[in-house]
Amino acid sequence: MDIEIVNTILYCERWSETVAFYRDVLALPVKAGTGWLVEFAVASNACLSVADARRTSIQSGSGAGITLTFKVANLHDMHEELGSKRIAVEPIRDCRMGGQAFFLRDPEGNRLEFWADSPWDSPEMVARLSATPPNAVLMRFAAVERQRGAGNRLLDIGCGAGCNAVPLARAGWNVLGLDRSEPMLKAANGRAAESNLTELLKLETALMDRLPIGNQNFDFIVAHGVWNLARSATEFRAAVHEAARAAKPGAPLFVYTFSRATLPPDTEPLADESFIFQGHAGRPQCYLTKEQLTEELKAAGFEQEPGYPITEYPQVPGLPKPAILEGIFRRV
Numbered sequence: 001m002d003i004e005i006v007n008t009i010l011y012c013e014r015w016s017e018t019v020a021f022y023r024d025v026l027a028l029p030v031k032a033g034t035g036w037l038v039e040f041a042v043a044s045n046a047c048l049s050v051a052d053a054r055r056t057s058i059q060s061g062s063g064a065g066i067t068l069t070f071k072v073a074n075l076h077d078m079h080e081e082l083g084s085k086r087i088a089v090e091p092i093r094d095c096r097m098g099g100q101a102f103f104l105r106d107p108e109g110n111r112l113e114f115w116a117d118s119p120w121d122s123p124e125m126v127a128r129l130s131a132t133p134p135n136a137v138l139m140r141f142a143a144v145e146r147q148r149g150a151g152n153r154l155l156d157i158g159c160g161a162g163c164n165a166v167p168l169a170r171a172g173w174n175v176l177g178l179d180r181s182e183p184m185l186k187a188a189n190g191r192a193a194e195s196n197l198t199e200l201l202k203l204e205t206a207l208m209d210r211l212p213i214g215n216q217n218f219d220f221i222v223a224h225g226v227w228n229l230a231r232s233a234t235e236f237r238a239a240v241h242e243a244a245r246a247a248k249p250g251a252p253l254f255v256y257t258f259s260r261a262t263l264p265p266d267t268e269p270l271a272d273e274s275f276i277f278q279g280h281a282g283r284p285q286c287y288l289t290k291e292q293l294t295e296e297l298k299a300a301g302f303e304q305e306p307g308y309p310i311t312e313y314p315q316v317p318g319l320p321k322p323a324i325l326e327g328i329f330r331r332v
Contacts, residue, residue: 007039007047008068010110013060015052017107022050025085042070063109075100075116076283082114092231092283094118094180094207120160120181130161130187134168135224138254141308141328142168142220145252151219155246157208157239158226162188162201169200173220176213178206209238211246218246221253221331228258228322231284232276237296244300247331253302259323260289262315293325302329 012018019038022028028040028048036052048068053060072078075092079102082089090103101115119125146152152174159165159177161184169175169192179185185203192201206212208226221243230236243253263277270276270284275292279285288296290310297304304310310327 005045005047007049009037009049009051010066010106010108011051011053011056011058011060012108013053013062014107015050015054018110019050021106022048025082025087060108063105063111067111067113069113069115072114072116075102075114078114118181121183123183126161126181126183126187129163129184130191132161132163134164134166135254135256135326137311137326138164138222138224138256139167139171141252141254142171142173145220146172150250151248153218154220154222155211155213155218155243156222156224157211157243158223158229159188159203160184160225162191162203164222164224165201165203166191166195166197168222169197170195173200175201176218177201177203178208178211179203180205180207209235209242211242213246215245216248219248219251221247221251223253224256226257227255228286230276230286233273236276236286237300240296240300240302244302244331247302249331251331252305253297253329253331254327255293255297255329256324256326257293258285258287259312259325260287260292261312262287262322287322288325290325293327297329301332303332304328305330 022040023030028042030038031041031047032039036055037049039047039049042048079089079092082104087104092100092102095101095115099115099117101113104112106112152172154168154173154175156165156175156177159179162177165175165177165188177188182205185205189203192198204212223243227236227239230239247253267277270278275286275288276284277287293310294304305328308328310325313324313326315321315323
């Protein structure tokens with residue numbers, strides 16, 4: 001087939017309100033119109049038409065069975081813009097097929113999805129994280145744990161391109177690496193294959209607050225640069241409790257996350273949040289004080305490891321990198 005243009009027609013009982021929604025709220029350009037149908041330009045080869053169902057032989061479905069999807073360049077800007085227009089928009093969420101999205105409904109009840117690729121899926125980000133060296137503090141502590149002989153099953157939550165997971169597998173740990181980004185996991189798998197570590201490093205797609213694993217299965221938990229991506233305290237706490245669920249009693253937790261010191265002292269958190277702020281990347285992110293990190297982990301069943309105080313790495317002036325909290329805890 002040689003299709004030149006695609007046009008989706010919505011038959012609506014609330015025709016005037018729905019036309020106004022797409023014209024005035026979403027600001028879609030009008031291509032053509034009659035007394036009962038308005039055609040909007042969506043992209044160079046895609047149109048959307050809104051027809052008055054009261055003047056056609058086709059009835060309105062009242063939104064049943066329809067989702068219109070729109071890929072946008074900046075999902076967070078679009079979410080903020082529509083929210084400022086007092087449109088009932090759902091929170092941004094991660095998609096199991098990759099990327100992020102949020103949903104809303106037009107006046108007729110049709111479901112709209114706005115989505116974008118995750119920045120973590122870009123070739124540039126994958127290449128950068130593939131070249132990142134492992135965390136030296138983590139590797140030293142992991143070596144000490146291996147000598148204790150308590151077990152060798154390690155869970156790396158948000159493993160990315162395997163900067164820690166591959167060296168940990170090389171050190172003898174039986175690693176399960178979880179990440180929401182398929183390109184990152186593909187890169188990690190390639191690195192494991194190059195080092196003949198595919199038997200020691202298994203990789204799966206997962207969200208940090210919904211881990212596809214059983215209870216108390218792991219001897220070591222790593223959460224390196226992942227919990228700071230939480231967009232709400234609810235998401236953060238769910239992720240921490242999932243890690244606690246996965247950990248065997250006595251299992252250590254190595255955490256590396258954004259510090260509140262990244263932001264100016266007078267910066268206010270987002271509405272109804274205590275440690276979620278508009279991040280440097282233009283989207284909600286988690287920035288914790290040492291006290292908040294300790295309290296949140298304790299509530300989930302992790303106690304700070306004696307002899308290993310939380311380290312705060314300050315932000316480097318002139319660079320976009322955040323200040324970091326790094327700590328070691330243990331499941332009680």
